[in-house]
Amino acid sequence: MYDLIIIGLGPAGINAGIYAKRSKLNVLLIEKETPGGKLNSINKIDNYLGAIDLTGPELATTFYKQIRALKPEIKLEEVIDIKEKDDFKEVITNKATYCSKTVIISSGSGQKKLQGFESIQNISYCALCDANLYENKDVVLIGNNFKAIEEAKYLSKIVNKLYFIYEGKKIDLKLDNVEIIYDEVVKDIKIENNLIKEVILKNSNLIVSGIFVSLGSGPSSSFAENLGITDEKGFITVNENQETTIPGIYACGDIVKKAVYQIINAASEGAIGAINAGKYIRNKSR
Ligand SMILES: Cc1cc2nc3c(=O)[nH]c(=O)nc-3n(C[C@H](O)[C@H](O)[C@H](O)COP(=O)(O)OP(=O)(O)OC[C@H]3O[C@@H](n4cnc5c(N)ncnc54)[C@H](O)[C@@H]3O)c2cc1C
Numbered sequence: 001m002y003d004l005i006i007i008g009l010g011p012a013g014i015n016a017g018i019y020a021k022r023s024k025l026n027v028l029l030i031e032k033e034t035p036g037g038k039l040n041s042i043n044k045i046d047n048y049l050g051a052i053d054l055t056g057p058e059l060a061t062t063f064y065k066q067i068r069a070l071k072p073e074i075k076l077e078e079v080i081d082i083k084e085k086d087d088f089k090e091v092i093t094n095k096a097t098y099c100s101k102t103v104i105i106s107s108g109s110g111q112k113k114l115q116g117f118e119s120i121q122n123i124s125y126c127a128l129c130d131a132n133l134y135e136n137k138d139v140v141l142i143g144n145n146f147k148a149i150e151e152a153k154y155l156s157k158i159v160n161k162l163y164f165i166y167e168g169k170k171i172d173l174k175l176d177n178v179e180i181i182y183d184e185v186v187k188d189i190k191i192e193n194n195l196i197k198e199v200i201l202k203n204s205n206l207i208v209s210g211i212f213v214s215l216g217s218g219p220s221s222s223f224a225e226n227l228g229i230t231d232e233k234g235f236i237t238v239n240e241n242q243e244t245t246i247p248g249i250y251a252c253g254d255i256v257k258k259a260v261y262q263i264i265n266a267a268s269e270g271a272i273g274a275i276n277a278g279k280y281i282r283n284k285s286r
Pocket residue numbers: 007008009010011012013030031032033034035036037038039041042044045046047048077078079080106107108109110220223252253254255261262263264266
């Protein structure tokens with residue numbers, strides 16, 4: 001049984017981890033991708049105290065070094081569910097189940113996944129990063145915004161044929177190798193030997209080698225939906241102690257419903273969450 005499990009190692013989770021380790025809590029940190037969170041994709045850091053001429057990955061590395069020096073237990077796994085038990089919480093990942101007295105949710109925000117197909121690893125959420133893997137092949141792009149239209153233009157220069165499933169009003173995009181499909185839904189995806197083969201839609205099937213998704217970004221809180229602490233957009237409401245409505249569960253950083261989304265307040269909220277998780281454990285054991 002852990003004292004505290006921290007979900008997500010962006011600025012909020014890393015700082016929560018530093019405070020938890022320094023106050024001698026038995027803590028487990030869980031991160032599904034790269035420690036440092038969104039910092040890893042920021043070119044230049046602005047508005048963060050002490051960070052002069054730093055890139056995001058440089059600041060992420062400094063943060064990570066600071067927590068690693070405290071020798072925390074870290075698992076590179078994806079949290080898929082949290083269950084409230086009588087006197088503890090169960091945190092379920094894609095690999096195992098862990099029990100803890102308290103939990104801090106600091107999973108930030110990210111690309112919205114294709115609903116129903118979240119676990120398919122070879123769906124791409126970045127045309128710029130992955131288009132070259134599909135040179136002269138047929139692919140599908142599922143999108144609903146301006147960025148998706150830009151990604152369709154980019155993909156059309158590289159792939160053979162692009163099926164662009166657009167979730168929204170008709171758009172003015174005319175490119176020889178792009179077929180825009182409206183009012184469609186992905187029903188199934190056929191995969192053979194780990195390769196995408198076919199996308200089954202409501203009204204037709206598409207034989208493709210790749211799938212791109214560009215549905216905007218939002219809070220990464222699908223694993224917490226069952227707890228009833230997320231709002232209609234997926235944000236979590238907390239009080240000034242970073243407490244959610246469930247005793248022992250805290251939320252910090254970009255996952256929280258608030259007015260300012262910056263590194264400085266994400267880190268500060270992580271500290272507040274960890275301090276209050278410690279107080280909660282001490283009060284319970286009295
Ligand atoms: C382009 C851009 C530029 C920015 N520039 C600045 C700037 O100059 N200055 C500034 O102050 N702020 C800036 N920000 C905002 C800043 O990046 C965020 O406010 C900050 O990163 C929030 O930290 P966080 O820890 O809450 O979340 P994140 O940084 O989003 O980290 C969340 C972590 O949780 C992990 N995670 C998510 N789901 C799970 C799961 N199910 N299981 C396990 N782990 C999970 C993610 O992989 C990620 O590592 C910028 C943001 C963007 C997008």
